[in-house]
Amino acid sequence: MDRMGKNDHAVIEAVLAGDKEAYGALVVRHSESLFRVAFRITRNEADADDVVQEALLRGYQKLASFRAESNFGTWIYRIAVRCALDKIGGRKGNDASRVSDETSPELQEVQVADWAAGPDRLLLSGEIGAMQETAMHSLTATERTAFVLRHLEDCSTGEIGAALGIGPNAAKQAVFRAVQKLRIRLAVLRVRT
Amino acid sequence: MSHLREEELIEYFYTKGEPGASGRRHLESCAECAVAYAALQSDLKEMEFAEPPARDAGYGERVWESLAQRLPAYEAPRRHWLRSGFWMGLSYAAACGLLVSGAFIAGQLWERSQTHPTTAATPAPAAPKERVVLVVLGDHLDRSERLLVELKHADVDSAEMVSPLRDEAKSLLAANRVCLKSATQGDDPELKTALGDLNRLLDELSSQPEGLNSAAIARLQSEMNSDGLLFEVRVLRSRIPEGQAVGTTGAGGGKI
Numbered sequence: 367m368d369r370m371g372k373n374d375h376a377v378i379e380a381v382l383a384g385d386k387e388a389y390g391a392l393v394v395r396h397s398e399s400l401f402r403v404a405f406r407i408t409r410n411e412a413d414a415d416d417v418v419q420e421a422l423l424r425g426y427q428k429l430a431s432f433r434a435e436s437n438f439g440t441w442i443y444r445i446a447v448r449c450a451l452d453k454i455g456g457r458k459g460n461d462a463s464r465v466s467d468e469t470s471p472e473l474q475e476v477q478v479a480d481w482a483a484g485p486d487r488l489l490l491s492g493e494i495g496a497m498q499e500t501a502m503h504s505l506t507a508t509e510r511t512a513f514v515l516r517h518l519e520d521c522s523t524g525e526i527g528a529a530l531g532i533g534p535n536a537a538k539q540a541v542f543r544a545v546q547k548l549r550i551r552l553a554v555l556r557v558r559t
Numbered sequence: 560m561s562h563l564r565e566e567e568l569i570e571y572f573y574t575k576g577e578p579g580a581s582g583r584r585h586l587e588s589c590a591e592c593a594v595a596y597a598a599l600q601s602d603l604k605e606m607e608f609a610e611p612p613a614r615d616a617g618y619g620e621r622v623w624e625s626l627a628q629r630l631p632a633y634e635a636p637r638r639h640w641l642r643s644g645f646w647m648g649l650s651y652a653a654a655c656g657l658l659v660s661g662a663f664i665a666g667q668l669w670e671r672s673q674t675h676p677t678t679a680a681t682p683a684p685a686a687p688k689e690r691v692v693l694v695v696l697g698d699h700l701d702r703s704e705r706l707l708v709e710l711k712h713a714d715v716d717s718a719e720m721v722s723p724l725r726d727e728a729k730s731l732l733a734a735n736r737v738c739l740k741s742a743t744q745g746d747d748p749e750l751k752t753a754l755g756d757l758n759r760l761l762d763e764l765s766s767q768p769e770g771l772n773s774a775a776i777a778r779l780q781s782e783m784n785s786d787g788l789l790f791e792v793r794v795l796r797s798r799i800p801e802g803q804a805v806g807t808t809g810a811g812g813g814k815i
Binding site: 386387394411423542 | 619620631
């Protein structure tokens with residue numbers, strides 16, 4: 367089968383007409399870009415792979431609702447963002463236990479002193495990246511996703527809102543809160559360096 | 560002067576390259592906001608995030624292989640009954656229209672094919688008709704010639720001789736009018752002229768209420784001779800084949 371010969375709309379028509387194999391062309395064409403955004407949101411390779419499969423599966427199941435005037439790449443990208451959001455939202459409980467400033471046994475929180483033992487040490491050990499990871503995990507799933515889309519994917523607030531199913535102002539607020547939290551978390555690096 | 564809020568600084572950071580981005584003028588004139596923006600810019604630019612691991616060329620194929628088994632094939636969409644019925648009805652209507660049009664065209668062609676042979680065969684019946692005309696004309700010219708001969712040699716003093724001439728003239732006049740009319744529609748000027756002259760003579764000959772007197776006969780004889788009418792009639796008569804003149808309908812009727 368010539369998977370690269372047809373444009374996305376022609377492939378979708380073929381799939382909806384019963385040619386399941388035609389969907390393979392869309393999978394091959396869009397998997398890599400979906401993996402990229404999925405990884406940036408989940409920050410985990412295995413999770414990103416899962417997100418790619420889940421997004422393409424959901425895309426196939428919802429293909430009948432895909433409107434011909436839309437761009438399949440944009441459409442499946444938004445589905446992947448949602449899937450990634452669900453992914454990090456589902457494991458949020460595990461992440462949250464690592465980003466508290468104070469030890470709180472009731473809330474199963476621990477201090478991040480091990481992660482932020484001091485800028486000199488962090489610099490020396492090359493763990494600034496890890497510090498940033500920790501800061502990222504302090505964000506809610508929506509904040510993190512909004513920040514990734516804004517900061518790394520160069521999406522507009524309108525596009526972020528569409529991907530997250532929220533309005534542009536809510537998307538802007540999510541980005542604002544994410545940046546604010548990250549700056550607070552990473553201020554220690556700036557002060558001590 | 561009100562300063563830019565952090566939210567506005569963040570918005571400016573991400574939109575500064577876009578048309579319509581606001582905040583630049585304020586940052587150029589407000590040192591405090593400029594410092595705040597520089598700090599924000601530094602923080603955001605210093606953030607380093609791990610790049611996604613590269614996927615090899617076969618990544619998409621592998622995703623598809625693991626995904627394909629989980630996907631049921633779509634059934635070809637069933638058409639809505641209304642739309643289906645509409646299009647089906649439209650198709651039937653179009654088919655009927657084509658059928659009617661085809662029948663009409665076929666009828667036209669058939670009629671034309673039937674008309675053409677008739678048209679082509681028209682000359683065939685025309686030949687017998689023409690032969691009939693020639694027979695009638697030949698007979699008429701024969702009788703006219705005899706009348707003219709009798710008129711030429713008529714005894715102006717004998718009423719018994721002249722009276723039959725008048726009766727014959729009346730009889731010939733009706734036939735001559737028909738022949739003249741036919742000749743007028745045709746393309747034979749000699750026949751037309753001769754029959755016209757003959758018509759005037761027969762008219763005068765048959766329209767004498769008191770009978771033909773010697774003066775009238777003499778005048779008619781003079782007119783006949785001056786016009787050379789007898790000669791013309793004989794010439795015309797000679798152009799008609801003999802077989803036609805005797806009332807047969809044999810082939811070979813020529814045009815006069």
